[in-house]
Amino acid sequence: MFTMQRLDASExxxxxxxxxxxxxxxxxxxNKKALNIGAAAFTTTLNILSNVIFSRDLSQYDSVSxxxxxxxxxxxxxxxxNPNISDFFPILKPFDLQGFLRRSNVYGKKLLSIFDMIIDERIQERSSSSYDGDHSSKSRDLLxxxxxxxxxxESEISPNDMR
Known part of the structure; x- marks a missing residue:
């Protein structure tokens, strides 16, 4: 996926x-408005990566969606x-004193649901079209x-592995 030819094709x-x-x-x-350049750079980077992986933008500038x-x-x-106190005192790990585990599960579930939606859409596209494994009309992405x-x-890759 990250060969020189693929990287050149994604230029x-x-x-x-x-x-x-x-x-x-x-x-x-x-418009002489203030711009959060960090957020704009983040959106650009995210869209570059998402196009390599999914062939679609996952974020838009100034978009609520x-x-x-x-x-x-x-x-x-x-x-x-952020530092986690459980990293320094492993005995405290089961208590999740700072809520890291709980919050990371919430964020992780959001991301996985988005990935599931994208994977399901791609599977639907493939089943509704005459997909022959070639995709000569568009470039193939990681998905x-x-x-x-x-x-x-003989594949050992499950949908969970793809996520």
């Missing part, structure tokens, strides 16, 4: 996403960056490769 997508970022920044500049996904990813990143592997008889 157009990366350029398109950076161009959208520049347009977004330019629009804010022309994609806010749930962004919140879940940001929440998990924040949790992973296509995983679905192809899971369809093989």
């Amino acid at each position: 157009i997508v990366r350029q398109e996403k950076v161009h959208k970022l520049l347009e977004h920044v330019s629009q804010y500049c022309s 994609s806010q749930g996904f962004k919140d879940a990813v940001c929440g998990l990143m924040e949790l992973s960056g 296509d490769l995983l679905l192809d592997l899971s369809m093989k008889d």
Whole structure:
């Protein structure tokens, strides 16, 4: 998936996403509005990765519809960056004093439900079209490769593994 040919093929997508970022920044500049550059860069990076994996954007600039996904990813990143007292005192781990386990489960379930929806949509697309495993009309992404592997008889990849 990450061979030089695949990375070269995704160059157009990366350029398109950076161009959208520049347009977004330019629009804010022309309107003389403050811009959260960190959030804009996060959206761009997320969309580059999601296009390689799913061939679709998972986030939009200034969009409420994609806010749930962004919140879940940001929440998990924040949790992973904060010190957990249980790491220093393992005997306290079962008590989850800071609520890390509970909050990470909430964020994780949100992300997994989004991934499940995307996987189910792709499976529906494949079953409704005459999918021959070639996808010559569009570039194949990581999800296509995983679905192809899971369809093989000797495959050990389950839907849970794909998630």
